[in-house]
Amino acid sequence: MEFLPDDNETPILIGQAGHATGDIFSVATTLVGDERIHVVISEYEGDKRTTAIKDFYRQSKIAEDRILGLKTEKTEENVAGKLKNDGIMLYKEKIKQLGGDETKIQYVSVQGATEWVAKNYSVALQEKLKNAWEVNGSKDPQIKEWLNSKGIKDEVNNVLVLWSRFSGKNGEIHLEHDSSYTGIKQILEKVAEKYDAVIITGDKRYNTGNKEDNARKEKKYDDIAKVINSQFDTPRVFNLTEFWKDITDPLLLAWLRENDRIGQFKLYDYLSRTCKNVQHLGFRSGNLEAMALLGNWVRYMEEPVSKGGERMTMWDENSEVKVKEGGIKPQYKRLLVQKVSTNSGKWLKDNIAAVQTEIDLIHTEREKDQKTKQMISAPLKIITNKIKKGVSSKLNSVEMDEHQKAEYERVLAGIHEREEVFKRDISKLEMKKDQYIRPDEDIRRLIKEGKAKEGKGFTPEDLNEITKILFSRLSESQD
Template identity: 40%
Template structure:
C-alpha cells in the first residue's frame, strides 16, 4: 500500500495493483496465484464499455474466476475503457487512484520469484483440490458412466486448445487433430488410458465448400471421438469441455461444471493413477496443472534460429531462467520447482501453424537482409547534398544505423499483424485462408518432432514395445487424383476427404 495526500491534504492509502487487459484469460491463472499469495495485492481488469465491440473481452469471466479462487471482491476492480488494445493513455487516467506495480507479466514473474511449498499449499486450498470422500465418489460415478478407468498405472492427458481459431492470438498453437491422432496411435500401448481434454473445437466447425451439406455437419469436436474409436475406444477417451455437460446429474456434485471445480478431476487422476503426464501447447490451463504439482510439458516452436514463439521467453521464467529469478529469502527447504517445462519443436503440427512460422521467418529475414539495407542506405545518400555525399563513410555509417532501426521496427510490426490473421474463423475479418496453406504444407508433426516428444517425455523409461506411426499425406486431391472420375465418384472421394481431421 502507498500512503499519499489528496487535494485537500488528507492522507489516503493507494492500494497496490497490477493491470490486466480483459482479453488476457491465459494470464489469469498466474495472476490469481499472485493474488492468493499476496493478500495486499489488487487487480484492475479493463472491460470494454458499451461502444467497445471486442469479441475477446472476457473481463467478467476473469473476475468470476478470481472470486471463485477466494480472492476478496474488494481487491478486484473492473475499469471500463473504449477499447481493450492500444489504450494506455486512457487506462492510465482510469487507474490514477491506485499504486500500479505491474502489468500483464506480473503474475508470471511473481510465481517465478515466490513459488514455494507454502505458496503451493495456498493455491491448492484456494482452488479446492484437496479431495473429500464424497466428491471422489461422485467423480468415480461420473467416470464409470463414461467407461473411463477410475484407477490404473500410466495415464496420459492431452490438452486441446482452439482459442486462436476463436479469434484470440496464437492460432499457430491450436490443436492439430491429425497431430493428436499421431500421438495417440503411437502412445496407446504405452499407457493404461489416454484422456483428451480442454477445448472441444472451434465454435463453428468449417465445412469444405460444396463437399458436405449443412444437414450432414457433425457435432463440434467429433474428430476426437473418431480418433478414440479408430485407435482403441477402450483406452482413449474424449472429455473435451466436459464442464458443459448439462445432462449429467453427477457433474454438479463435485463442482465439475465450474472453472475451479474442473481442477478436482485432475487431482483425482493424480491420486488414483501411478504415473500421470499432461501434454499440450503453451496455455494457462497447463500452468494451473504445474502449480498444483502435476507432471507437465508444454510444446511450442523454437528449434529453428529466429523462430522463437512470441511470449516464449517470458515463460522461461518458470523453467530455464527460474534459478536466477527465485527469491533468495525463501529457505532452501521451502523452495520448489514449478514443473512447467517446455519442449521446443522444429515445425508446428497444424498447416496454419507451419504457414505462420514460415511467414515470420520470411519477414525477419527480409528485415535484416544486408543487400536490401545497403541498397536503401545508398539510395538515401544519392539524394543528399554534395557535402554529405563527399563525406561518404560517416554519412553511410549514420544512415546505416537508422535504416537498421527502421527495418527492425518494420519487421516487428509485420509479424504483429500475423498474430491474429484476418482469415481466422473467429476473427471475422472476412479474408479467405490462403490456398498456400492447403497446397504447400502437410498435416501433423514431422517425424523428428514426434521423436523429440517421445524421447524427451512420452515414452516410459522401461518401454521397448512396438510404436505405430501414421504416414502424413495431403488433405486435398489434385486434378491428377480426380481425372477420369465421374461426378458421383468425385463426390464420394471428396466426402471421405471432408471427414478427415486437420
C-alpha cells in the same frame, strides 16, 4: 524480467489486458500468495472476456477491492500504456483509501506475475491455491462414479492427459498453437499402449462457420479414439473434450456446477491423487499453467522463437530466476518442437519468418550506417574545430578541410534520411508481422480459403522427441 521489490511492503499493481485470459492462472496465484498485490484489467463495453477474468479472480477468493477495472475503447491502440499510466492513478486512490504509501507503487505487466510465481512458488503456496480453488477431494466419490460412467475404471495407474486447443482458430491469440487432429492421433499411435488411460480434454473443435463441417469435427476425437481402441482388448483412449458442457448428465452435475471453470480442476486433482503417474501434454496455454500450479507434471509444446515463449521459461528449475529458500519450481517445462502441428500454424510461422527476414535485412543496413557514422564523427569534429579556429594541417588547406567537412555532412544527411525510411519500413513490417501473430479477419479469411489447410501433424523428429520425453517420465515413475 520486470523489477519486483523483495520487501513485503511496496504496493504492487499488475496490469492485465482484458483479452489476456491465458494469464489468469499465474495472476490469480500471485494474488492468492501476496495480499498486498492488486490487479487492474482493461475493459471495454460488451467484452465478455473481462467479465470472465474478474469472475475467475472472485472465485479464487480475491477481495473485490483488489480487482480494479479500467475503461478503454475497443479500438484502443496503446492498451499497455493506458493500463500503466491510468492504472497507476487509479491504484494511488485505492492505496490512499487503504492508508498506504502511494508514492512507493511498483507497476508490472502480467510478466511480473509469472516472475513472482517463479520466485515464490512452494508446497505451501500450492496448498493455499488449492484451498482458494476448493480443490480438496470433497467430490471424490462423485468424480469416481462419473469417470466410471465414461469407461475409466478405478484400477488405472498410468494416465496421459492430452490437451486440445482451438482458441486461436476461434479468434484468440497464438493460432499456431492450436491442436491438430492428425497430431493428436500421431501421439496416440505412438504411446497409447504404454498407458492405462489416455484422456483427450480441452476444446472439442473450432467454429468453421459451416454447420456440416462443425458436425463432422464434433466427432473427430471420438472417431480417432475408436480407431486406436480397436487395437486393444479394452479401451485406452477416452474423449472428454468439453465435458463440462454436458449439463444434462446428472453424474457430472453431482460434482461440477454449470460454468464452473475452477470446479473442473477437481477432476485432474482426483487423478493426480488416485493414479500412480499422471502426465499432462499440450501446446502452451493457460490451462496447462493451472495444472502445473496445482502440482501436476506438465510438458508444454512450443516452437523456437515463439512470441512470449521466453517468459514461461522462468518457471524452469534451470532458469536464472531463482526460487526463494524453501520454495520449488512448478513442474512446467517446455518441450521444444521444431514445427507446429497444423498447416495453418506452419503457414503463419513461415509468413512471420519471411517478414522477420525483411526486418533483419533492414537492421543489417542500419548497422552499416551506424558504423559509418561512428567512423566519420570524430574526424568531422576535428575538421569543424580547425575551420572554426582558421587552422589547417600541413597537408590540407582550409578549402580542402571545408570540402571534406561538406562530404562528411552529406554522408550524415544521407544516413539520417535512410534512418527515417528504415523506421517507417520497420514499423510497417512489424504491423504486418503482428497480423500473423494476432491474425486479423483478413488473415483468417486467407486460412479458411485454403492458403493454409487442416493440419498434417508433427514431423517424425518432433514426434520422436515427444515420445522420448513421455516415456522417460513413465520410466521414472515405475522406479
